[in-house]
Amino acid sequence: MTTFFILAVLVMVAIAIWQMTKIFELSQIKTVDSQIANDMDNKYNGYLLFVFLIFIYGITIFSFAKYGKMLLPVAASEHGAEYDSLMLVSMAIIFFVQTITQALLHYFGYRYRGQKGQKALFYADNDRLEFIWTIIPVIVLAGLILWGLYTWTSIMDINDDDDPIVVELYAQQFNWTARYAGADNVLGGANVRMIDIDKANILGVDESDSYAMDDIIVKELHLPVGRKVNFKMRSQDVLHSAYMPHFRAQMNCVPGMTTQFSFTPTITTADMRNDPDVKAKVERTNILRAEKAAAGIENSDPWEFDYILLCNKICGKSHYNMQMKIIVEEEEAYNKWLSEQQTFSQTMASVQ
Numbered sequence: 001m002t003t004f005f006i007l008a009v010l011v012m013v014a015i016a017i018w019q020m021t022k023i024f025e026l027s028q029i030k031t032v033d034s035q036i037a038n039d040m041d042n043k044y045n046g047y048l049l050f051v052f053l054i055f056i057y058g059i060t061i062f063s064f065a066k067y068g069k070m071l072l073p074v075a076a077s078e079h080g081a082e083y084d085s086l087m088l089v090s091m092a093i094i095f096f097v098q099t100i101t102q103a104l105l106h107y108f109g110y111r112y113r114g115q116k117g118q119k120a121l122f123y124a125d126n127d128r129l130e131f132i133w134t135i136i137p138v139i140v141l142a143g144l145i146l147w148g149l150y151t152w153t154s155i156m157d158i159n160d161d162d163d164p165i166v167v168e169l170y171a172q173q174f175n176w177t178a179r180y181a182g183a184d185n186v187l188g189g190a191n192v193r194m195i196d197i198d199k200a201n202i203l204g205v206d207e208s209d210s211y212a213m214d215d216i217i218v219k220e221l222h223l224p225v226g227r228k229v230n231f232k233m234r235s236q237d238v239l240h241s242a243y244m245p246h247f248r249a250q251m252n253c254v255p256g257m258t259t260q261f262s263f264t265p266t267i268t269t270a271d272m273r274n275d276p277d278v279k280a281k282v283e284r285t286n287i288l289r290a291e292k293a294a295a296g297i298e299n300s301d302p303w304e305f306d307y308i309l310l311c312n313k314i315c316g317k318s319h320y321n322m323q324m325k326i327i328v329e330e331e332e333a334y335n336k337w338l339s340e341q342q343t344f345s346q347t348m349a350s351v352q
């Protein structure tokens with residue numbers, strides 16, 4: 001019965017609005033019904049430009065306030081700080097220019113709106129003005145590009161200085177496997193054609209290569225803090241991308257070739273868990289998770305922060321869940337963990 005009344009009221013309100021619109025239309029019949037904008041129209045549209053300007057500024061401030069906390073915490077790698085400053089300066093310049101140009105654009109739209117009897121001024125060119133608005137972007141952009149290239153070159157300079165650990169990241173739909181180069185710090189040869197599932201040789205490591213014997217294949221990445229790591233990426237099937245956001249690192253994994261990336265972790269997992277930003281994020285997430293758990297939704301256990309390796313190329317239907325945990329720890333703990341893992345020759349022996 002209540003539903004019926006609500007529906008009846010809604011229908012009546014709709015009829016009333018329709019009737020009022022008709023009355024309004026009838027009362028307007030004598031005014032000029034022209035498709036050409038008059039001074040009044042132009043003025044209203046000019047005011048609407050200011051409303052829109054307030055809207056875009058408002059939504060910008062709102063987004064900063066509400067979503068600013070979603071940004072990544074402090075960079076946990078040596079090159080990360082340089083990368084972050086480049087990003088911050090670029091964004092600050094874009095933000096500054098955007099704020100000023102949008103205000104000018106909308107103000108000019110209002111100020112020079114169409115007015116009856118007013119004729120637009122024919123203004124062919126002004127060399128000084130054009131010089132100013134060409135040279136300033138040229139200088140700023142050239143500066144940013146040069147700085148960017150310099151940063152890129154220094155980040156992408158992968159060499160064997162400082163005794164790096166060599167780790168292979170192997171991508172396949174939809175998981176990651178890591179292979180440490182072992183005591184000799186040289187990865188054994190590998191090729192997808194040598195994959196032998198019966199022997200559990202899932203990475204296609206060359207069983208006849210002596211360098212491969214001490215390689216260590218694992219499903220969790222442990223890295224010693226302060227030690228450079230040279231990653232070699234391979235893919236078994238399609239294009240993947242090894243993305244380690246906390247270390248500001250990403251490299252595509254391409255079938256048929258080896259790509260590489262190198263970085264030095266600077267903050268251990270334990271220290272990162274104590275970072276105020278990370279702590280706040282974990283708290284916020286766990287409040288949501290507790291609510292879900294109370295509602296009986298599965299997989300809502302409290303979350304603990306961990307570094308993570310993700311896939312950043314849409315590689316198939318389970319792409320979203322292609323990830324591997326990364327643990328950064330003191331060299332001692334890392335060495336202990338590594339010594340507890342089986343080498344390639346040990347796993348081969350146990351299967352045969």
Ligand SMILES: [Cu+2]
Pocket residue numbers: 171172173174239240241311312313314315316319322
């Ligand atoms: Cu992938």
